[in-house]
Amino acid sequence: MARSHGRLEATVLFVRPRGFTDDWTRSDLWRRASAIPGVTPAIDPLGEEARRFGAVTSGQCAVYEANGALVFSGGITGARGHAGDNAGRGAILALLANEPNRRATTSVFGCALHGKECNEGEEQTRAY
Numbered sequence: 086m087a088r089s090h091g092r093l094e095a096t097v098l099f100v101r102p103r104g105f106t107d108d109w110t111r112s113d114l115w116r117r118a119s120a121i122p123g124v125t126p127a128i129d130p131l132g133e134e135a136r137r138f139g140a141v142t143s144g145q146c147a148v149y150e151a152n153g154a155l156v157f158s159g160g161i162t163g164a165r166g167h168a169g170d171n172a173g174r175g176a177i178l179a180l181l182a183n184e185p186n187r188r189a190t191t192s193v194f195g196c197a198l199h200g201k202e203c204n205e206g207e208e209q210t211r212a213y
Contacts, residue, residue, distance in 0.1 A: 086123050092181050093148075095121075098129040098140075100198055132198050143195035148177055156180055159191030 086095060097118045101110045110128050118126045129135055138147055139158070144165075148157035157180060163171035172191045179187035 086121050088178055089123065089181055091123065093123060093177075095124045097124055097126045098134050099126060100129045100132040100135055100143075103131060135198050141198055142193040143198060145193045145195070145198075146173065146177075148180060157189055159188075160193035160195070161191075162194055165194040 086093065099110045099112075099115055101107065107128055115126050118124050127134075132140075135141075135145075140147070142160075144160050144162055146157070146159060146161045147155060149155055157173075157176055159173050159176070161171065161173035161177065162168070172188060176188040176191060
């Protein structure tokens, strides 16, 4: 977001599982996301919005143009819990710069959003 120079708005969905309250969802990660300019966190009860957008793994990102066209879908980390440069981040920055030959998809690393829980150390991936 820092390198988007205000040309990107992001909604970060926080899936709230059945039996949990909105307060449970508003964690430290929620507060960190809220502090990023251009980011709006939102509670996603039971992952309904995630399903609507086809997200199956935490960390999955979709970028849409103003006309609603999907231009990127994938992960924006190089590995689970990784921060820094990676293919997804590069792809989105290339989109913002209108660079040719940019990637439209990358692998996603994280926990499954629906169904089985992600155990500590377990990595779920989904490649597009």
